[in-house]
Amino acid sequence: MNGDWLLRGRDGRLSVYQSSGDAVLCRVERAPGGPWDEPRKVGGEQRLLPVLAVGQGADRYAHLVAWRPTVQGEAGLVHSTHFRARLAALDWNPVGHPNKKGDRTGTPAVAVDAEGRAHVFVRNKGGGVSMLAQKEKGGWEPWQDIRGKGVQDGLAAVTGESGRVELYAAVPEGLLYWRQEEPGARPVLKESLKAPVRPGTLYALATSPASTTLYYTGTGGELWAWRPGGEPVALLPSAGHGPVAAVRCELDGHDCTLLAQRSASGRVAFAAYPTELESAGAWWTESGPQLTVDARVSLGTDEDGRVVAATLSPSTGTLLLTRRKDEPGLALEAWRAV
Known part of the structure; x- marks a missing residue:
């Protein structure tokens, strides 16, 4: 999974996406805040490989990208758009391969610009990054190599408040x-940062009209925040080994960024601080039951603006959910299985 898989649709309903065997499944609330439907297959009967990237635009349409097997030893990327989670998604549409043909080259990442055009990024066979972008009036532009060298898996794509698409990648020497x-326009390689980065821990979030913030774990175990043009800031020790999830929210009248991560103890750890004010400090508070080792965490907000957190365990299929209570601070409701 790459990207936020807990989403709020145009109708206010929450939905979750997951890769399951050779398919992608979606679950959705029957009404905002209400009970959930059973999982449904997305995009038709196309057989998929177990990797999924999710992106959502300002129009709240979900864009899904996965690899599918083609011939022996080779694969190609497919794309689907889900306009409303309670309706059927478009069938999977083949969009090609960054090197024209071959096996999987990496986990894709998706971001959607202000015009609702999906941008798909994936590591290519040469160790750089290739991009595929939707045309304004339908169809896709040709694949483009946007450079890079020694790019590691786990790209982080994000759309800034300006509506322009940005991308972060880890390389052996940094970011x-x-x-x-x-x-x-075609994204341009603007900056590199020398830093010890643990691959597979990148998460990017739009944090102001001018900036996005990248969160990553250093090789020493610290969670760092970096905004291009500045220096990275050590925020706090990482709670666990995987990437964090993050969301902007209002806490007691302040614009805050909430982070969540599966902790080393197996529970979900939360930390909040004033957005882009890392110097204020943050600390982890654990919540909920112990989770399986493969459990992932995602954050979002419901139609009332309340923070929602979800965990999904692929090995068991268990989906747990909690919401912020209507009271000061970050008090959460009891976690419940849905």
């Missing part, structure tokens, strides 16, 4: 950062 200069 790379791409940004669109104009809407619809």
Whole structure:
């Protein structure tokens, strides 16, 4: 899984996406805040490989990208759009391979610009990054190599408040950062950072009109925050080994960023701080039951603006959910299985 898999649709309902065997499944609330439907297959009967990238635009349409097997030893990428989670998604549409053909080259990442065009990024066979972008009036532009060298798996794609798409990648010596200069333009490699980065821990979030913030874990176990143009800031020790999830929310009248991560103890750890004010400090508070080792965490907000946290354990299929209580601070309801 790459990207936020807990989403709020245009109708206010929450939905979750997961890769399951050779398919992608979706679960959705029957009504905002209400009971949930059973999992349903997304995109038709196409057989998929167990990897999924999810992105959502300002229109709240979900864009899903996965690899599918083609011929022996080879695979290709497919894309589907889910306009409303309680309706059927579009069938999986083949969108090709960054090297024209071959086996999987990496886990894709998806971001959606202000015009609702999906941008798909994936590591290519040469160790750089290739991109595929939707045309404004349908269809796809040709694959483009946007450079990079020694790129490791786990790209983090994000759309800034400007509506322009940005991308972060880990390389052996640190981080790379791409940004669109104009809407619809090819993202340009703008900056590199020398830093010890643990691969597979990148998560990017739009944090102001001018900036996105990348969260990553260093090789020493610290969770860092980096905004291009500045220096990375050590925020607090990482609670666990996987990537964090993050969401902007209002806490007691303040614009805050909430982080969540499966902790080393197996529970969900939360930390909040004023957005882009890392110097204020943050600390972890654990919540909920112990989770399986493969459990992932995602954060979002419901139609009332309340923080929602979800955990999904692929090995068991267990989906747990909690919401913020209507009271000061970050008090959460009891976790419940849905």
